[in-house]
Amino acid sequence: MPHRHRRPAVAVLSFVVALLVIGTIVLMTVQLTSVGAIGYLGHYDSTGAFYAAESGIEMALKELSDGNDNDTDGTIGSISDNGNAGDDPSTATGSFSVQSAAGTYSATGSRRGYERVIEVETQ
Numbered sequence: 001m002p003h004r005h006r007r008p009a010v011a012v013l014s015f016v017v018a019l020l021v022i023g024t025i026v027l028m029t030v031q032l033t034s035v036g037a038i039g040y041l042g043h044y045d046s047t048g049a050f051y052a053a054e055s056g057i058e059m060a061l062k063e064l065s066d067g068n069d070n071d072t073d074g075t076i077g078s079i080s081d082n083g084n085a086g087d088d089p090s091t092a093t094g095s096f097s098v099q100s101a102a103g104t105y106s107a108t109g110s111r112r113g114y115e116r117v118i119e120v121e122t123q
Contacts, residue, residue: 042114045094050116052094053109057120059089060098060105064122077105085110 060077063069069076071089079098080088088095094111106119 045112046114046116048093048111049109049114050118051109052091052096052111053107053116053118055091055093056089056096056098056107056109057105057118059096060100060107061120061122075100079107 056079059071059079063071063076063079067076071079073080073082075081077098077100079096081097081099085095085097088097088110090096094109096107096109098105098107100106103122104119105122106117109116109118
């Protein structure tokens with residue numbers, strides 16, 4: 001008779017262990033997925049900052065080829081070179097500024113805390 005009462009207890013215990021194992025696997029999957037998404041988002045924002053810096057270089061080279069200060073910051077080839085990030089030009093991928101010194105143009109692109117810098121030397 002005691003043997004018959006043990007079967008439901010073993011079944012309940014097995015069910016609880018199975019639930020714990022399945023729950024652990026589900027939680028691990030959710031955690032790995034979220035870590036991957038965060039990593040991808042960082043890569044996406046960093047790439048956006050790079051493209052914004054490229055846009056800055058293109059805009060600076062356009063000013064140089066036209067000979068006009070298109071952004072009216074007072075210097076041909078520099079873009080929003082006043083230290084105020086609030087008035088930096090922006091694109092869909094981020095904002096940028098370009099500093100010029102002796103034929104070297106340095107564009108800084110930024111997006112959501114990520115920054116990329118591109119330098120170009122002209123002759």
